[in-house]
Amino acid sequence: MAAPRRVGILGAGWGTRVSVPAFRAAGWEVVGLWSRRPERAESEAARLAIPFFTGDASELIARADIDAVAVHTPPGTHLDLCRAAFAAGKHVLCDKPFAGDATEARALHGEAERSGLVAMINYEFRFTPLRLQIAQLLGEGAIGQFQYATFEVHTTNPMVQLERPWRLDPAQGGGLLNELGSHAIDRTRQWFGEITSVTAQLASFPPAGLAPGLVTEDVLSARMEIGGGGFTTLTMSWVADPPPGLQVTIVGSEGVLRARSSGSMLSEGEVWLGRSGETESTLLPRPPDEASFATANSAVAASERLIRAFAQGIEEGVSPAPDFSDGLQSQIVIDAIRASAAEGRTVELPA
Numbered sequence: 001m002a003a004p005r006r007v008g009i010l011g012a013g014w015g016t017r018v019s020v021p022a023f024r025a026a027g028w029e030v031v032g033l034w035s036r037r038p039e040r041a042e043s044e045a046a047r048l049a050i051p052f053f054t055g056d057a058s059e060l061i062a063r064a065d066i067d068a069v070a071v072h073t074p075p076g077t078h079l080d081l082c083r084a085a086f087a088a089g090k091h092v093l094c095d096k097p098f099a100g101d102a103t104e105a106r107a108l109h110g111e112a113e114r115s116g117l118v119a120m121i122n123y124e125f126r127f128t129p130l131r132l133q134i135a136q137l138l139g140e141g142a143i144g145q146f147q148y149a150t151f152e153v154h155t156t157n158p159m160v161q162l163e164r165p166w167r168l169d170p171a172q173g174g175g176l177l178n179e180l181g182s183h184a185i186d187r188t189r190q191w192f193g194e195i196t197s198v199t200a201q202l203a204s205f206p207p208a209g210l211a212p213g214l215v216t217e218d219v220l221s222a223r224m225e226i227g228g229g230g231f232t233t234l235t236m237s238w239v240a241d242p243p244p245g246l247q248v249t250i251v252g253s254e255g256v257l258r259a260r261s262s263g264s265m266l267s268e269g270e271v272w273l274g275r276s277g278e279t280e281s282t283l284l285p286r287p288p289d290e291a292s293f294a295t296a297n298s299a300v301a302a303s304e305r306l307i308r309a310f311a312q313g314i315e316e317g318v319s320p321a322p323d324f325s326d327g328l329q330s331q332i333v334i335d336a337i338r339a340s341a342a343e344g345r346t347v348e349l350p351a
Contacts, residue, residue, distance in 0.1 A: 005027070005028045005029070005067050005068065005311055005314070006028065006029045006030075006031045006065055006066045006067050006068075007023050007028050007029070007030055007031065007066060007067065007068045007069065007070055008030075008031055008032045008033070008034070008060045008061065008063065008066040008068075008069045008070070008090075009023075009030060009032070009033045009034070009050075009069075009070050009072065010034050010057055010060065010061075010069055010070065010071045010072060010073055010081055011034070011035065011070075011071065011072030011073045011095075012033060012034075012035035012037070012040045012041055012044045013072060014072045014095065015033070015070060015072035016033070016044045016047075016048060017299075018297075018299045018300050018303055019070050019072055019303060020033075020048055020050070021297075021300050022124075022299075022300045022301075022303035022304045022306075022307055023070070023307055025300065025304045026304045026307040026308050026311065027311075028307065028311070030048070030050050031050075031051065031052060031063065031065055031066045032045075032050060032051070032052035032053065032054065032060045032063060032066065033045045033048075033050045033052070033053045033054075033060075034053070034054050034055070034056070034057045034059075034060045035053075035055065036055070036073075037055070038053075038054070038055030041053040041054060041055055057081060057084070058084060061081075061084050061085050061088050061090060062088055066090065067090065067091060067314070068090055068091035068092065068093065068118075068310070068314070069081075069085045069090050069091075069092055069093075070092075070093045070094075070095075070122075071085070071092060071093070071094045071095055072095045072122075073095070074172040074173050075095075075096075075097045075098065075099050075100050075104075075172075075173035075178070076099075076100040076104075076172060076173055078094055078095075078098065078099055078100075078104070078108060079099060079100075079104050079107055079108055079111075082094055082108055082111060082112070082119075083111050086111050086112065086114075086115035086117055086119075089117070090117070091117050091118040091119070091310070091313075091314055092112070092117065092118070092119045092120070093120050093121075093122060093306075093307070093310055094108070094119070094120070094121055094122060094324070094327065095121075095122045096121055096122055096123060096178075096182045096183070096186075096327065096330070097173055097178040097179075097182045097330075097331065097334060098121055098182075098324075098327030098328065098330060098331045099327070099331055100173060101331070101335055102328070102331050102332045102334075102335045104331075105327060105328045105331035105332070106328060108324060108327070108328070109324045109325060109327070109328045112319070112323075112324040113324075118310065118313045118314050118317075118318070118319045119319050119323060119324045120306070120309070120310050120313065120319060120320065120322060120323050120324075121322045121323065121324060121326055121327035121330075122303070122306065123182075123183065123186045123306075123322040123326065123330075124299065124302040124303040124305070124306045125183055125186075125187075125265040125266070125267060125298075125302050126186065126187075126190055126302075126306070126321075126322055127302045127305035127306055127309075128265065128266055128267045128293065128298065128302050129286070129287035129289050129290040129293050130259065130261070130266050130267075130268070130269055130271060130286075130287065130290060131187065131190075131266045132287070133271060133284070133287050133290075134191060134248075134250070134257060134259060134266075134271060135190060135191055137257060137273065138191055138192075138250070138257075141254075142252075142255065142257070142273060143250065143251070143252030143253070143254055143255035143256060143257055143273070143275075144252040144253035144254030144255065144276075145229070145252055145253040145254075146192055146226070146228070146229065146230045146250070146252050147229075147230050147251045147252055147253060148230050148231050148232065148233075148251050149188075149191075149192070149230075149231075149232040149233075149248065149249060149250040149251065150232070150233050150235075150247075150248070150249045151184060151187075151188075151232065151233070151234045151235070151236075151246070151247075151248055152235045152236075152244075152246070152247045152248075153180065153184065153234075153235070153236040153237070153245075153246050153264050154235075154236075154237050154240035154243055154244045154245065155180075155237070155238050155240060155243040155245065155263070155264050156238060156239070156240065156241050156242075156243050157207070157218070157238040157239065167179055168214040168215075168216060169214050169216070170215075170216040174214070174216055175216035175217050176216070176217050176218055176219070176220055176236060176237070176238050177202070177217055177220055177334060177337060177338070178334065179238075180236060180238065180264055181220055181234075181236060181334065181337070182330055182334060183264075183265060184234055184236065185330045185333045185334065186322065186326065186330050187266075188224060188226075188232055188234070189326070189329060189330065191250075192226045192228065192230065192232065193226055193227055193228045194226070194227040194228075194329065194349075195224045195225065195226060195227070195329075195333050195349060196225045196226065196227045196348065196349055197224070197225045197336075197346055197347060197348045197349060198222055198223065198224050198225075198333060198336045198337050198340050198346070198347055198349070199222065199223045199340055199345075199346040199347075200220065200221065200222035200223075200336075200337040200338075200340040200341045201220075201221045201222075201341050202217040202219065202220055202337075202338070202341040203217065203218065203219040204216065204217055204218050204219075205218045205219065205237075205239045206218065207239075217341075218237060218238060218239045219236070219237040219239065220234065220235070220236040220237070220337070221233075221234070221235050221236075222234045222337055222340075224333070243262075245260070245261050245262040245263060245264065245269075246259070246260065246261040246262075246263065246264055246265075246266060246269070247259075247260055248260070248266070253276075254275060254276050255273065255274055255275040255276050255278075256273075256274045256281065257271065257272070257273055257274075258271070258272040258274075258281060259271045259272075263298075265298070267293070267294070267298030267299075267301075267302065268290075268293075268294040268298065270283060270284075271283075271284045272284065306322075332349055332350070333349065336349055
């Protein structure tokens with residue numbers, strides 16, 4: 001970076017577990033921390049040697065010694081926090097899911113457009129080596145014209161394991177669709193283009209003893225039509241024990257790509273390529289940087305790459321992808337999946 005960058009972190013969950021080490025690894029100075037619980041802000045700031053902490057978000061956003069804020073809070077808070085940050089002249093990295101619904105997402109996108117500041121959405125797993133490898137193969141036409149793809153993701157519920165109850169609360173934007181499904185939607189858009197319609201079903205299989213107010217969807221099945229042709233099917237759950245992980249099959253006019261990962265984000269795993277007329281698929285060499293990436297905390301490593309793109313965008317005065325338009329489009333798909341499941345019909349997406 002041409003100049004040091006200084007950031008304020010809004011949120012003491014993902015913000016301190018992942019965002020703080022990722023910003024530091026990317027060469028940024030973490031100036032301050034805000035949490036809805038002041039005692040949490042104080043304890044985490046002390047643990048991470050962050051010089052300033054507060055229970056008042058506006059106090060952190062208004063500081064003259066920060067260039068940007070990273071928003072890692074429930075989606076229903078994003079509009080007010082981002083609006084305040086843009087008004088204060090701060091660049092914004094906003095967590096996913098982008099907003100409470102598409103109406104809020106459109107307002108967020110509009111605020112970013114009017115500000116002229118850099119605004120990115122935290123789809124950090126776009127930057128994993130294997131995901132980029134598949135994007136490159138598709139872009140090079142390795143399997144010809146895309147026809148269809150299947151995604152199967154079966155895992156255990158990380159929110160129960162990590163004791164993050166708000167991410168299980170539908171009133172605060174919790175649930176499988178927002179938490180893991182939003183990443184799957186972004187992966188679909190990154191690889192194949194815009195989604196034009198969805199047909200979906202949702203189901204709940206909550207663990208025993210979970211508070212009634214924390215019951216949300218645990219299983220998702222969706223078919224998504226792609227504007228450039230073809231379709232994808234997505235099956236997800238976080239109630240599989242033991243968890244099989246992620247399986248991807250992408251079929252084109254001239255071959256097939258397959259990927260497998262023990263996790264849900266393709267932050268590690270294997271990729272095979274089979275061409276039409278061949279009897280077997282070939283296990284592809286891992287990208288040169290995949291081995292070192294796999295030994296690190298994948299969320300921190302992916303976030304560091306996103307943050308470096310964020311810094312470059314600030315230098316160049318542009319918002320790199322994934323930007324707020326990506327957040328908006330993903331939110332439109334999330335809303336359409338919920339509507340389709342609730343109403344039992346195919347939902348067409350606006351152009």
